[in-house]
Amino acid sequence: MPLQLDPRFYTVLRESDRPLVGMWVCSGSPLVAEICAGSGLDWLLIDAEHSPNGLESILAQLHATSGYPIQVMVRPPVNDTVVIKQYLDLGVQNLMIPMVNSAFEAAAAVVAVRYPPHGVRGVGSALARSARWNRIPDYLATASDSISLTVQIESEAAASAVEEILAVDGVDGIFLGPSDLAASMGLLGQQENPLVRAVVEHCLEAAKAAGKPAGVNAFNEATARSYLDAGASFVLVGADVSVLARASEGFAEKFIR
Template sequence: MPLQLGPTFFSALTEAGRPLAGMWVCSGSPLVAEICAGSGLDWVLIDAEHSPNGLESILAQLHAVSGYPVQAMVRPPVNDTVVIKQYLDLGVQNLLIPMVNSAFEAASAVAAVRYPPHGVRGVGSALARASRWNRVPDYLASASESISLTVQIESEAAASAVEEILAVDGVDGIFLGPSDLAASMGLLGQQENPLVRAVVEHCLEAAKAAGKPAGVNAFNESTARAYLDAGASFVLVGADVAVLARASEGFASTFIPVSETADRESY
């Protein structure tokens, strides 16, 4: 039965004609991923860098969100050829590669998502969900068209090299991580610091000049809107675990007397 893969994140971004808003999915739960996928947001980011996700749980979450009109991007824990190969074979079409600090590292990520002679991706499509077990016609020849690659700019070194990173053929876009950027600038926990925001905005301007989309992580609404006004094409505005943590704390503050919560030793 011939099958056709869905559009990539950047194809959807172009078709939308507006910035895309999404949220992190960090719980490792397919059920939670499905709830988020049906929220009305444009995209979800399934995270495996700072979240308890392995190959099996990522696959389950891809299944869970596949029935919804939402783009799924996945962040592996590291820019590694073998890890990226496994994610692609699972059927991940949109990758966010963390901690890319140079054009060389960006080019390595590009090579990892392309088959020879244009890259180093291992050929196992007949065994993999990526090609739907060879039910996608001519998958080997067209695979690169079904994959989008975003690299994460989250250090001073990366920000200094952002123009060179953007110039790498095969890098579809960049994503700014203000938290790690702030840490690399000696401003740990100060992602709202004007110095950090200035670097983020510089990278947004560089992406615009290069003709490539740029996204940013911003849980603060006013900050997110400011970055959108500065040219961000896509944003992450929350996370499943953060929503649950803050909402459950709200229940506690509403219904549990302050005198009792102050005596609890577990938090």
């Protein structure tokens, strides 16, 4: 029976009349991922860079979220061809690649998500969930149309090269990471610093000029709204683990004297 894949992240973004709002899923729990998927948010980012996620747990979270009308993006721990191949074969359609500091590194991510002759992705679709075990018609020829690639700008070097990174064919959008950006600027833990915010806003302007979407991480509501006003097309405004940590602390504060 022929099947169809869900539309990719940037297709949904283009069709939306407002920016997309989402949250991190860092717990590694399929149950928590499913709870978040039913929240009414637009998108989730399942993180494997700073979270306890391996291939099996990512697959379980893809299963858990698949029944909900929400876009799911996954961040691998590194911009690596083999890791990217494995994520794609799991059925990840939307990838966010961390720590992309140059156009060369962005281009490496692009070829990793494409089959030859346009890339170097290994061919194993008959064995993989990505093609639903060859139940997706013409998957090899059309796979690129179902995959989105977002690269992260989270260092001074990346911000300095943002125009060149945006110009790489196959990079669908960028995502700003103010925490690592602040650290690279010698301002560790100061993502709200005006100097850091100015660099983020510069990158948002560069993306607008390039005609590509840009997103940003901002857990502070006022900051998130400010970046949206500055042109961010998608934002992450919280994380499952942070919500649980702050809420559980709130119970302790209320009831333990």
